[in-house]
Amino acid sequence: MRVLCCVKRVPAPGAKINITADGQDVDSAHLGFAMSPHEECAVEEAVQLADRFEGNSTVLTLGAPEAEEQLRYAASLGVQSAVLLSTDGSPWDPQRTARAIASAVQTLEADDGPFDLILFGNESADSGGFQVGVRVAHALGRPMVNAIKGIEPDLGAGMVTAKREIDGGFEVYKLPLPAVMGVKEGLNLPRYPTMKGRLASKKVEVGVIEAEGEVGGQRRVRLIQPPAQESNTVKLGEGIEAAPAIVDLFDELGLL
Amino acid sequence: MIDILVLAEIDGEAISPATLEAITAARALDGTIHLLLCGSSMDAEAVAEVAGQFGVETVHVAENEVLDVFSPEAWGQALELAIDEISPDVVLASGTSKGNEVLAHAAARLDLPFVANCTQLTADLADHEVALTRIQWGGSLLEEALLTADTRIVSIAHHALEAEPLGTDVADIEAIEMDIDQLYARTHVVGREMAEAGVTLATAPIVFGGGRGVGSAEAFAPLEELAQLLGGRVGCSRAVTNNGWRPHRDQVGQTGTRIAPELYVASGISGAIQHWVGAMASKKILAINTDPEANMVVKADYFVEGDLHKVLPAVIDEIKSRRT
Ligand SMILES: Cc1cc2nc3c(=O)[nH]c(=O)nc-3n(C[C@H](O)[C@H](O)[C@H](O)COP(=O)(O)OP(=O)(O)OC[C@H]3O[C@@H](n4cnc5c(N)ncnc54)[C@H](O)[C@@H]3O)c2cc1C
């Protein structure tokens, strides 16, 4: 079984997210970088599926050359191959991103055969466009479902069962392979890299493809801080002495 | 006057509250509102009655067997065909999981841009080029985005506004026989696995959230007991799910559940922005923390300074003594 997962490099913000003076980007000067938690689960799932079904896993990202860091991170968790669709790092709109990823997938598949499963995050951590995976699936003519929190392939039948979380439970889908999915955190519990994994990841060769895609119809003007919510925190007390005041509050709000 | 086509989502036997929000948002544009209902599993007359009250002129019922259960691909094609037929200037849905998904499919099929999770809609959405404000980072930041397209496909963030009825009109009903590619039956809901009924994290009146400060899976026992005593639910931060102390379905935040209880009691949670965006719709927040400077404390309505391992058991004792 061949599994591809697509991840996006984003700043790893702290308690607040600051914006650069020109309003074009998150100020990442003092921040590390990460991928969305949803995408971490896509990576973990790719590794597990490749293990279970004796296949292989590939990770792909579109972004600045620095995004190699996220590819190496995925490799340190056990992903076997890595592909960088390289750009100058300026924000790409969702149509453009999807066009570049779809054409890269076609190139990769022409060389090594089709991916049985292509995993996306349900949405990217920063722009949250909710569409790149759907657009790629459509370009490839493959079935696609979003918000997936459970995957069980049946390779003999050429099918995969996918579970989508809805309020109070799950909806179940059965898709023919090859298929595409947008996954959510909670799909699995991603592992942490081991020392051995980190060392091995240094040896993984990163294939570089110049990203190409026609510009789409959505463009960033600027980022804005949401209006600050005023708060006047009332201190109810300290330690166990505060217990009666807490229970009074429950009572006041009709919760007791 | 422009034409606006709203995608209907169904919640049991009725139009979903989120769709009523989208219809309400559409009224900010000076236009004729159309509603697309996929499949014939719903009573169209009942839909037309409610939709009419919110300002919909016509309910278009897309008829094809494949549409009767949710199928993202088939619903995406139905929306594409409805766009061909009605030629709307604006296509709208609520930014729910399925709303965004179906809009993305239609946009992909038509090779049009799609702007997700706008915070409000203004009259200039009638223009070929329009600046929209949308959610980034799950609500931690906003983005002003320029959309250029003949047909503007956008979703309005769920809960960005309240659904409000307008009057007592009843919408017209028009059936459209749709030629849906039968291939798309490949992605449809084949079954459901529902948990036992009861309050869910999203609907609980009180949520007891625990963070890294709780320290272990076992140490969640007092939070469990409090939730039980007051008919609430236990929530947690991502630090907790990452440690495997609680299942991910308990996680509150950007990549977890968004909660809106009467009171959120956040114990041992620092209040990182990604946690906060999931909790900020709570009516009141009480933070219990050893650190008076923690972000959760600064943003909360109420604060208790102290060790949660001492405070929570004392609260349990206090509740029990008042109840006897
Ligand atoms: C893209 C992205 C998405 C994310 N999504 C989410 C999400 O959905 N939900 C989420 O929660 N996080 C999310 N995060 C992670 C988030 O940034 C924080 O890392 C996380 O919320 C921290 O959890 P915490 O507050 O429990 O831990 P910490 O930040 O370590 O805080 C622990 C707190 O406990 C207090 N404390 C310690 N001991 C005690 C004690 N005995 N009594 C009382 N207080 C004590 C400390 O003072 C501190 O304030 C996301 C991150 C990213 C990058």
Ligand SMILES: Nc1ncnc2c1ncn2[C@@H]1O[C@H](COP(=O)(O)O)[C@@H](O)[C@H]1O
């Ligand atoms: N620059 C990128 N490189 C690789 N994958 C991406 C990129 N942007 C988006 N994706 C993938 O598409 C998913 C959905 O992104 P979005 O449409 O921006 O919400 C993400 O979770 C990623 O899996």
